[in-house]
Amino acid sequence: MSPIKLAIVGVGKIVRDQHLPAIAGNGNFELIATASRHGTVDGVPAYSSIEAMLEAVPAIDAVSLCMPPQYRYDAARKALDAGKHVFLEKPPGATLSEVQDLIRLADSKGLSLFASWHSRYAPAVEATRAFLAGAAIRSVEIIWKEDVRHWHPNQEWIWQAGGLGVFDPGINALSIMTHILPNPVFLTGAELTFPENRDAPIAASLAFRDQAGLAVNAEFDWRQTGKQTWDIRAETDKGLMVLESGGSKLTIDGREQLNAADDEYPSLYRRFAEIISAGRSDTDLAPLTHVADAFMLGKRRVTEAFHD
């Protein structure tokens, strides 16, 4: 099969760091255009808007949408209306309802829509899921603490209403959680901490449980300097499971089971090619649903102002 002719919209840090290398390494895709207000990719025709790009390059088969979530719906709709398959960076949109609208539209047009969750493709996630399926889980603790100044320097959009704040990394943890646990969970309590000068939270404490009463607690914090922590720990009848480093490393009672190099975005593009080939979509909204639930149910606390 000839390569899928791909375009990228929103050329920023995540595109340069992750999408471009993954696409370059995947023979199923050929990057033929980009649209972005500022960013360009060497050697690839660049347009300043998705409308201009779709009009100028009808050969595009699929688009990857990498702009901030607040602006993703309109671009996705234009791409789907033009008959293109769509890859949505995470989170797939600013609201659940708008993504549900895209799902209906893609379905009605027979196009593939991919609500991507890159952390689910971290190397030790599948082994963790398999381990938990065979264990009795007593409790789960998620700790996702990083330094926002390092990972999101001067990204104003992430602090705006709808930018999700600390849930931008936190939703990665939730995308793993909803994939590895044997039963669905739901939120029973939450506290969200907002800097007094920002419209998005800098920290969150979440309490989930499942139908059987299993407690899952999560702590997200963007004020972590020094060692960065992206861990999920589970007490089980088969020992203490720790999925470390955002899903890269799995240990049971301190014994390393798996520790592999990051392959998330290459896996995402393999998956995107797979669903296009199969004529299907892949749009699990569970991680974003938990975030919306946390904003709806959560208590708000105000803390000192945050400045980059």
Add this chain to the structure above:
Amino acid sequence: MSPIKLAIVGVGKIVRDQHLPAIAGNGNFELIATASRHGTVDGVPAYSSIEAMLEAVPAIDAVSLCMPPQYRYDAARKALDAGKHVFLEKPPGATLSEVQDLIRLADSKGLSLFASWHSRYAPAVEATRAFLAGAAIRSVEIIWKEDVRHWHPNQEWIWQAGGLGVFDPGINALSIMTHILPNPVFLTGAELTFPENRDAPIAASLAFRDQAGLAVNAEFDWRQTGKQTWDIRAETDKGLMVLESGGSKLTIDGREQLNAADDEYPSLYRRFAEIISAGRSDTDLAPLTHVADAFMLGKRRVTEAFHD
């Protein structure tokens, strides 16, 4: 068919005002038990918890759950686990995820779960839906302004995180909106106003649109004294449509089309009997999804303290 043996959990104002008269007027139901911390119904065996009631009265076929939404999931799960059909007062739960869990459970057990939206059964709603289906809609405005001191005096739970604040009445407007408009809408912006001493909003401004660009604006406010307003107005090519008084009255260009007495809860119980008889559930989560989206996307403003 012999009547459905019904129990009510959470005997408060809405039960006395609405559920009891509706049940008394419907030959398909027989109220045989209640469970509540404080409230009782004359002549009906009363229990202090749903567990005690389910154990003492195995003949119960169905339960109506009318406690605050923060406490509804556990009761619903116990009722479904005991093989009972379940009627959920609105909103159906404190989170989307927990209601999705109940939907799966009811489905797996072949029981009927009813996420009720009483305002959808207001007398002029169906006529409004039919009118809008045949009109070109230019804009929609929702105004839902009432006096919380009158309608929710000293209801502490409604001001707690998860109590939804002004979205408790506002979700009624959203339940009508999602029923009468020809296309699904999604939120593009919101502002939520919280009293400085409360964890739930006292006012909200919401901007929605649909795929075709139709703008739908909603204003919810709990500080309205004097005339109370629960109106949905639409500018159309066939004139100005006004659905007034929470769905009771429909006018087009000022000409009254329909103005009927409230029949919402009797209609809800007719619907509940119908889905039990058909072996189906009725669980549209669109109104609660919009509320969760508003909390996630909305900007927060703090205003003066509210005291009952």
